[in-house]
Amino acid sequence: MRKFLLIFAIIIAPLLCTAQSHTYLDALQAYQVGEIAEAHSLFIKEIKANPDNDAAHFYLAIIYSANENSHTKAEDEFKKALAIDPNNYWYKYSLALFYAETDRIELTTLLLEELIEAFPRKSELYFTAINAYLNQNDITKALATLDKIEGKLGKNEMIGLTRMDLMSKQGTYTDKQLYDYLESYYQDCQSPRMATMLGDRYASLYNDSLSLFYYNQAIDMDQDYSPAYYGRAHVYQALRQYERYFADMSIFMKDPAISPLLKSEYLNKLTESSQFVMAFPEETEQMVLDAYTTHPKDEGITTMAGVFFYRMDKPHYAIELMRQNYENHSDNPEAAIQYLMMLYYQKMWDELIPACDGVIERFGYNFDIVQLRGFAYSLKEDYDSAIRDFKLIAASAPKDSAIIVFSNSMLGDLYHQKGDSKNAYKHYKKVLKTNPNYAPTLNNYAYYLALEGKNLKKAKAMSEITIKQEPDNPTYLDTYAWILHLLGQNIEAKAIFKHAMLYGGKENAVIMDHYGDVLFALKEYDLAFVYWNQAKALDDTLGIEEKIKAKKAEIGR
Numbered sequence: 001m002r003k004f005l006l007i008f009a010i011i012i013a014p015l016l017c018t019a020q021s022h023t024y025l026d027a028l029q030a031y032q033v034g035e036i037a038e039a040h041s042l043f044i045k046e047i048k049a050n051p052d053n054d055a056a057h058f059y060l061a062i063i064y065s066a067n068e069n070s071h072t073k074a075e076d077e078f079k080k081a082l083a084i085d086p087n088n089y090w091y092k093y094s095l096a097l098f099y100a101e102t103d104r105i106e107l108t109t110l111l112l113e114e115l116i117e118a119f120p121r122k123s124e125l126y127f128t129a130i131n132a133y134l135n136q137n138d139i140t141k142a143l144a145t146l147d148k149i150e151g152k153l154g155k156n157e158m159i160g161l162t163r164m165d166l167m168s169k170q171g172t173y174t175d176k177q178l179y180d181y182l183e184s185y186y187q188d189c190q191s192p193r194m195a196t197m198l199g200d201r202y203a204s205l206y207n208d209s210l211s212l213f214y215y216n217q218a219i220d221m222d223q224d225y226s227p228a229y230y231g232r233a234h235v236y237q238a239l240r241q242y243e244r245y246f247a248d249m250s251i252f253m254k255d256p257a258i259s260p261l262l263k264s265e266y267l268n269k270l271t272e273s274s275q276f277v278m279a280f281p282e283e284t285e286q287m288v289l290d291a292y293t294t295h296p297k298d299e300g301i302t303t304m305a306g307v308f309f310y311r312m313d314k315p316h317y318a319i320e321l322m323r324q325n326y327e328n329h330s331d332n333p334e335a336a337i338q339y340l341m342m343l344y345y346q347k348m349w350d351e352l353i354p355a356c357d358g359v360i361e362r363f364g365y366n367f368d369i370v371q372l373r374g375f376a377y378s379l380k381e382d383y384d385s386a387i388r389d390f391k392l393i394a395a396s397a398p399k400d401s402a403i404i405v406f407s408n409s410m411l412g413d414l415y416h417q418k419g420d421s422k423n424a425y426k427h428y429k430k431v432l433k434t435n436p437n438y439a440p441t442l443n444n445y446a447y448y449l450a451l452e453g454k455n456l457k458k459a460k461a462m463s464e465i466t467i468k469q470e471p472d473n474p475t476y477l478d479t480y481a482w483i484l485h486l487l488g489q490n491i492e493a494k495a496i497f498k499h500a501m502l503y504g505g506k507e508n509a510v511i512m513d514h515y516g517d518v519l520f521a522l523k524e525y526d527l528a529f530v531y532w533n534q535a536k537a538l539d540d541t542l543g544i545e546e547k548i549k550a551k552k553a554e555i556g557r
Contacts, residue, residue, distance in 0.1 A: 020053070020055070021046060021049070021050065021053075023042055023045055023046045023049065024042075024043075024046045024050075024053060024055070024056055026042050027039050027042030027043045027045075027046055027056070027059070028059070030042060031043075031059060031063070036063060036066075039059070039063065040060070040063050043056045043059055043060045043063070044060070047060070052084055053084075054080075054081045054082075054084035054085045054088070054091070055081070057077045057078075057080040057081040057084070058077070058078070058081040058090075058091055058094070060073075060077045061073075061074045061075075061076075061077035061078040061081065061094070061098075062074075062094070064077060065098055065101070071102055074098065075095075075098065075102075078091065078094065078095040078098060079095070082095065087118075089115065089118075089119055089122075092111055092114065092115055093111075093115060093125070093128075095111060096108045096111035096112050096115070096128070096132075097128070099111065100128075100131075100132060100135070105132050105135045105136050106136070108132045109129060109132045109133065109136070109141075112125055112128060112129040112132060113129070116129065116145075116148070120148075120152065121152060123149060123152075123153055126145050126146070126148060126149040127149070127158075127162075129142075129145050130142045130145050130146060130162065130166075133145065134166075134169070139166055139169055139170050142166050143163070143166050143167075146159060146162055146163055146166065155185070155188055155189040156189060157189065157191040157193060157194060160182070160185040160186075160189055160194065161193070161194070163181075163185075164178055164181060164182055164185075167181065179198070179201045182194060182197060182198060182201075183198055186198060190217070190221065191221070192218040192219075192221045192222040192225040192227075192228060193218075193225075193227075195214045195215070195217045195218035195221065195228070196214070196215065196218045196225065196227045196228045196231055198210075198214040199211045199212070199213075199214035199215040199218065199228065199231045199232070200231050202214065203231060203234065203235055206238075208235050208238065208239060211231070211232075211235050212232065212235055215228045215229075215231050215232035215235070216232070219232070224255070226251060226252045226255040226257070226258050227252075227258075229248040229249070229251045229252045230248070230249070230252040230258075232244075232248050233245045233246075233248035233249045233252065236248065242280065242283070246280070246283045246286070246287070249287055249290075250286070250287065250290055253287055253290035253291045253294060254290050254293075254294050255294070256294050256295070260291070260294075260295040260298040260300060260301045261300055263291045263295070263301060264291070264298070264300035264301045264303070264304040265300075267287065267288060267291060267304050267308070268304050268307075270284070270287075271284060271288070271304075271307075271308045271311065274311075277311075277312070281312070284308075285308075285312065288304070288305050288308050288309075289305075291304075291305070292305045292321075296324075297328045299325060299328070299329050299332070299335060302321050302322075302324060302325040302328070303321075303322070303325060303335075303338060305321050306318045306319075306321035306322045306325065306338070306342065309321065310342065310345070315342070315345075315346050318342055319339075319342045319343065319346065319348075322335075322338050322339040322342045323339055325338065325339065326338070326339040330362070333359070333363050333366065336359045336362075336363070336369070337359075337368060337369065339355065340352060340355055340356060340359065340369065340372055341372075343355060344372055344375070344376070347379070349376040349377075349379055349380045350380075352372065352373070352376045353373055353376050353377065353380075356369050356370075356372055356373035356376070357373070360373075365392070365396055367393060367396070367397075367403065370389050370392055370393055371389070371390075371393060373389055374386045374389030374390050374393070374410070377389060378410075378414060378417070381417075383414050383415075383417055383418040384418075386410075386414050387411060387414050387415070387418075390407045390410045390411050390414065391407075391411065393406075393407040394407040394408060394411070400434050404434060405431050405434050405435050405438055405441075408427045408428075408430045408431045408434075408441075409427070409428070409431050409438065409440055409441045409444075411423075411427040412424045412425070412426075412427035412428040412431065412441060412444065412445070413444060415427060416444070416448055421448065421452070424448065425445065425448075428441050428444070428445040432445075437465060437469065439465070439466045439469050439470060439476065442462040442463065442465050442466050443462075443463065443466045443475065443476050443479050445459075445462055446458075446459040446460070446462040446463040446466075446479055446480075446483065447459075447463075447479045447482070450479070450482055450483045450486055453486065456483060456486055456487055457487075459483050460480070460483045460484070460487065463476070463479050463480040463483055464480065466479070466480070467480050467496075472499075472503040473503070474500045474503050474504040474505040474508060474511060475508075475511075477496050477497070477499060477500035477503070477505070478497075478500055478505065478508070478510070478511045478514055480496055481493040481494075481496035481497045481500065481514065481515075481518065482514050484496065485514070485517065485518050485521065490518050490521045490522050491522070493518045494515075494518050494519065494522060497511070497514070497515040497518055500515075501515070506534070507538075508538075509535040509536075509538035509539035509542055509544075510535075510539075510542070512531045512532070512534050512535035512538070513531075513532065513535040513542060513544055513547075515531050516528045516529070516531040516532040516535065519531065520551060525551075525555055528551070529548060529551075529552075532544050532547065532548050532551075533548070536548070
């Protein structure tokens with residue numbers, strides 16, 4: 001309301017500045033260009049020289065009304081202006097709005113009723129009065145005021161929909177009664193909006209013929225009324241008339257006046273249905289493009305389009321859209337993370353790392369972004385840079401937090417990959433000091449000890465904890481079974497490996513290779529070769545072919 005008062009004052013300024021002093025005119029000019037302090041000083045000066053200048057009092061009231069701490073002064077100046085010119089419509093109307101702004105609705109309605117009696121043909125008074133009555137929860141007076149408007153102005157869309165809204169607020173009408181009223185009113189006063197509302201109503205009742213009837217009427221009245229196309233499209237979709245559905249949705253998506261949020265929410269929901277997209281890939285893509293080209297800088301639309309193209313296995317389009325989204329919204333870290341995640345999913349480490357650098361430079365330290373960069377460095381086998389990032393995460397995390405545990409676990413893994421077992425085990429011990437049951441570290445620590453053939457009893461004890469926590473985790477089962485094998489407990493190891501095979505072990509070449517070793521140790525040679533061959537088919541970089549030749553030679557085959 002306060003902004004309205006300020007704009008209102010600028011609009012009526014020409015009506016109040018005739019035959020005025022130079023001081024007043026200078027004050028008015030300062031006010032209109034936004035130099036409020038200067039205007040305030042000049043209006044005060046003008047009032048001292050001409051205390052009966054009602055316009056100066058009025059503008060001073062407008063200035064005071066912009067600050068809650070000076071509302072008392074604002075009211076005083078409004079009243080002084082009215083005392084000098086008690087029949088001035090604008091002064092009284094502005095004071096009524098001021099009372100509404102300061103939550104004194106009773107005084108607002110009193111002044112509005114006086115104004116309506118004095119100026120019965122000013123329709124804005126009636127609608128302002130209706131809002132004031134609604135604030136007092138006086139629906140009866142609001143409806144009576146609406147009757148007066150209709151009596152003076154005749155029927156129109158605003159009056160009809162306002163009455164429907166008031167009837168709804170009364171709480172005594174059913175939806176059917178409300179729409180029966182609307183349908184009756186529509187017979188005498190037709191508009192695209194009301195026709196579309198009736199179309200929506202009949203669509204919700206699955207009355208396709210009547211809903212199409214009203215949607216078509218709306219479009220006949222206004223060929224550019226997109227809500228009618230949107231409603232009609234859904235009827236066509238229900239009727240499986242997809243060519244018409246897509247034609248209407250195209251009009252809707254291309255309308256710049258329609259909220260991009262509405263479009264992005266609709267398309268997000270639609271494109272989540274893989275069955276629909278698979279049935280109409282080109283048409284769905286065109287809808288997405290229509291929305292994007294209409295709102296190319298809208299964050300929600302661009303994100304929706306990026307995700308859609310990623311799902312459609314067009315990652316380069318997705319990455320470019322996310323990049324543009326970040327450029328258009330460079331102050332939004334969420335847009336940055338979405339772009340970085342697209343690069344991460346596509347394993348574009350050389351692009352991801354400098355992009356992370358830029359985002360960190362802009363926003364400062366961010367756990368998610370430093371973590372992404374650390375992962376990228378590790379996957380590029382730049383272990384020193386990855387270690388630097390995870391040390392940064394550890395240094396920035398609260399003591400004994402989950403982040404400390406995670407970062408030290410990663411540092412242990414990275415040092416091991418670098419070939420530095422001493423530092424690897426140092427960080428693993430830090431993890432287990434904070435969280436003795438942290439399964440990822442227990443598993444890796446145990447496995448690496450097993451590979452070195454050291455402290456196998458300690459390794460077994462750690463590994464046992466992991467399989468108690470996650471008894472169906474094939475990685476943890478592999479570690480435990482392999483340690484049993486190294487301890488010579490091959491029968492027990494075989495049972496664990498058989499369990500691992502049921503829960504994903506057959507999809508991992510290392511696990512099947514280990515299982516082959518256990519079977520061979522148990523002299524189940526044929527089955528051992530089966531698993532080694534399966535492991536080789538999954539990953540021929542593990543040297544399994546040479547192992548098979550050596551093992552066959554060992555048993556004389």
